[in-house]
Amino acid sequence: MAGGVMRAIACSRWAAVLFAVALAGCSVEVGGGGGTVDAERIASAVSAYLREHVPDVQPGRIECPKDVKIAEGKTFQCTAEVAGTKLPVTVTLSQVTGDDYTYKLTPAKALIDTGKVVTEIRSRLPAQAAGASIDCGTALIRIVEVGGKVPCTVSLAGKRQVVQTVVDDVGGTVHFEPATVWMVTAPSTGKIGDKVTVYGESGDAQLEVTVTRLKFSTGDEFDQPENGFFLGAYVTLRALTDQQDLIEFTAVAGGTTYPSDAIVTSTTFDPPLDPVILNQGEQATGWLIFDVPTRHGQLTLHDANNHQLGTWKY
Known part of the structure; x- marks a missing residue:
């Protein structure tokens, strides 16, 4: 695995983006004099361009300021209703000759x-x-x-x-x-001996976890399992970054979850895997012990937020 x-x-x-930032320059002649921009015609041009280049999003009301004086390099903003919000469009005038001019439309937001x-x-x-x-x-x-x-x-x-x-x-x-x-794949599933790499929320690899072997016991005169078997899992942990201790193993058999808290006084499962904090490059090995009803099931690895990280079938 x-x-x-x-x-x-x-x-x-x-x-x-849905359309290019610099919309095509257009020319217009304003009749009637006055030296002001025809706000309605500019608004119509903005609406026409949006309908042509963004056919899936029909623009709503287009508003342009009135009484804008025609001047070389003059800029002002129109506002177009698009998808329920307002898109500001900057209008820049150029090539001004009397009441004739060209303009360029540039959206002020993406x-x-x-x-x-x-x-x-x-x-x-x-x-x-x-x-x-x-x-x-x-x-x-x-x-x-x-x-x-x-x-x-x-x-x-x-x-x-x-x-x-x-x-x-x-x-x-x-x-x-x-x-x-970061790792958003489904929890890794494999067999005993396979390694799982644990990743943090930033996407950094934090810990390597391997279940190297299993051992079953029916107990002795001093320790008897309540459910049928003691299951020992020999685990190796290797830290890839500092301060690694936030994992939890459980055994699942017959749809029931069993924590790794079975206590056995014999030396059958020595050494135990002690709860330690590992820094980068450090390693810990030992047995985890479960009290389970059957020799068949799976081990699961969880993080501190109970996200399932890996599964070993046995």
């Missing part, structure tokens, strides 16, 4: 397609996590300022990891934080 698997989400930027974000995160997960759910919220379209974040939660088998989608520019280029998605 392979140890836990994690997959890096690349630090390179990725586009989740329009993010959360469906594309989900697809991108899923494409970067390992094959073992194909069944993971990814939740970026109920809004299909998010309007996010530069530097803003869209949190997405990756979940599988009781384990959760929040991945922040960080917007780098108004063009919708994003990157992910953390750059590494």
